[in-house]
Amino acid sequence: MPSATTRDTAQIPVIDISDSNPDAASQLLEAAATYGFVFIKNNEAGIPPAEIDNMFELRGDFKEAFNISASNPTKPPSPLSGPLAANSADLVAFSSACHALCERILHHFAVALALESDWFTTRHDRSKGSSGNILRLLYYPSIGDDVELRPDEDDIRAGAHSDYGSVTLLFQRRGQPGLEILTRQGKWESVPVDPSPSPSLSSSSGDADGSTAVADAAALPILVNIGDLLSYWTNNLLKSTVHRVIFPSPNANLTSPFKAARAEDRYSIAYFCHPLDDAELVPVPSRIVQEYRADGVEEAGKGTVKGRATITARDHLNERLAATYGVK
Numbered sequence: 212m213p214s215a216t217t218r219d220t221a222q223i224p225v226i227d228i229s230d231s232n233p234d235a236a237s238q239l240l241e242a243a244a245t246y247g248f249v250f251i252k253n254n255e256a257g258i259p260p261a262e263i264d265n266m267f268e269l270r271g272d273f274k275e276a277f278n279i280s281a282s283n284p285t286k287p288p289s290p291l292s293g294p295l296a297a298n299s300a301d302l303v304a305f306s307s308a309c310h311a312l313c314e315r316i317l318h319h320f321a322v323a324l325a326l327e328s329d330w331f332t333t334r335h336d337r338s339k340g341s342s343g344n345i346l347r348l349l350y351y352p353s354i355g356d357d358v359e360l361r362p363d364e365d366d367i368r369a370g371a372h373s374d375y376g377s378v379t380l381l382f383q384r385r386g387q388p389g390l391e392i393l394t395r396q397g398k399w400e401s402v403p404v405d406p407s408p409s410p411s412l413s414s415s416s417g418d419a420d421g422s423t424a425v426a427d428a429a430a431l432p433i434l435v436n437i438g439d440l441l442s443y444w445t446n447n448l449l450k451s452t453v454h455r456v457i458f459p460s461p462n463a464n465l466t467s468p469f470k471a472a473r474a475e476d477r478y479s480i481a482y483f484c485h486p487l488d489d490a491e492l493v494p495v496p497s498r499i500v501q502e503y504r505a506d507g508v509e510e511a512g513k514g515t516v517k518g519r520a521t522i523t524a525r526d527h528l529n530e531r532l533a534a535t536y537g538v539k
């Protein structure tokens with residue numbers, strides 16, 4: 212049997228951002244400043260699970276990834292070609308739902324940072340100009356359960372990186388794990404597809420709302436992570452956390468029927484939310500960000516606004532693309 216390292220599961224909080232939670236803004240800020248990742252309960256503040264399922268269904272089992280620009284709220288930039296061409300209306304509608312959820316999250320961040328509540332959302336208003344928003348339908352091939360892979364060497368499906376934009380939404384499928392985050396202690400931890408407690412845990416601890424974890428099949432929470440740009444904008448108060456995708460080890464902490472997860476292809480969907488191209492990355496006028504800087508508690512970030520000429524979101528994206536791909 213291949214030797215397998217069992218990773219710890221990242222303790223990423225699950226937050227209700229609907230109007231019924233008066234503490235949503237502060238809870239989101241704390242999670243973003245601590246982990247850079249947060250699960251959003253998929254209730255009325257989320258995206259109908261049927262629409263998410265529809266996205267996974269319409270992309271079919273094509274063994275390829277698709278990138279759809281979502282710069283414009285009403286139509287794709289050019290007629291979509293290929294297998295998804297017939298689904299362009301659904302893709303545009305889903306991108307809009309994703310963008311609306313990102314705006315809701317950005318609204319909470321503005322409130323938590325004591326900014327004008329529309330400080331971020333006006334800078335992400337797609338009716339006002341072009342932006343780098345992308346909907347990406349991802350695909351990672353599987354590998355045999357018996358193939359030996361050296362951890363941290365050849366078990367990598369997508370290399371370590373941080374995202375470029377403001378916030379990313381990530382939709383995963385049950386039975387197809389593999390995402391990991393690098394903690395601030397420098398340790399890789401796995402991100403669950405479903406962070407709700409396992410049935411045995413929930414029955415012994417007594418779920419507050421009386422529901423059982425597995426019965427709640429439809430609405431997986433939506434994973435959200437902070438991108439470099441929001442980290443840059445807040446002088447690294449919000450963390451853009453490094454993550455990657457691996458082949459889960461055969462002994463990963465998975466319960467049947469998901470034991471053979473590495474023998475499953477992984478399909479995921481990411482929505483990368485970006486500000487308007489012309490948005491200037493001036494420091495956010497937040498005393499909370501300033502006090503954070505003054506405390507000197509910030510870590511070396513992805514570059515901070517202070518001490519640099521003002522750049523736009525477009526410049527920032529081009530810088531990141533140039534650094535990654537060596538192109539201008």
Ligand SMILES: O=C(O)CCC(=O)C(=O)O
Nearest residue numbers: 349374390454456479481
């Ligand atoms: O597929 C995943 O789970 C992660 C994808 C990702 O991190 C990315 O595309 O930036």
Ligand SMILES: [Fe+2]
Nearest residue numbers: 372373374454
């Ligand atoms: Fe990513």
